[in-house]
Amino acid sequence: MTLANSAMAVDQKRGPVTNLPLPRYVSLKANEGNVRRGPSLTHRIDWVFTRRDMPLEITAEHGHWRRVQDRDGAGGWVHYALLSGARTVLVEQDMAPLHDRPDAASPVDAALELGVVARLGECTLDWCKVSAGGYKGWIEKTAVWGVDKDEIRE
Structure with missing residues (x-):
């Protein structure tokens, strides 16, 4: 592996927005969180997470949006303001x-x-x-x- 390939491999394990590790765990800060098909308000809401403090896994980042999934693998894009670093x-x-x-x-x-x-x-x-x-x-x-x-x- 060349030095350039090594650096790319490291970058792929970090979020492009936060530089935090991917995947990583967070929790739902709000009582409700819209889960969207894509990372913007114009994307359709597929469902709503309705359990405050539910642990979620962040798998991707795009601007103010985080792609998350629950323990069953269900998920989508959620605005970062609905998430907390508090671990559950x-x-x-x-x-x-x-x-x-x-x-x-x-x-x-x-x-x-x-x-x-x-x-x-x-x-x-x-x-x-x-x-x-x-x-x-x-x-x-x-x-x-x-x-x-x-x-x-x-």
């Missing part, structure tokens, strides 16, 4: 246990139902600290969507 995750396992520590043998403080949206804190390779409904604890990374499997957060 979606629980994908029913009654997922919240542990005291990032250890399956540690005590369980609560269990989160399938579909719960939780605030994301720090993450190790296998565990993430989350909070939802007044409960805090460590959940296995495989039980949530909205964080990369190799992502570490401090």
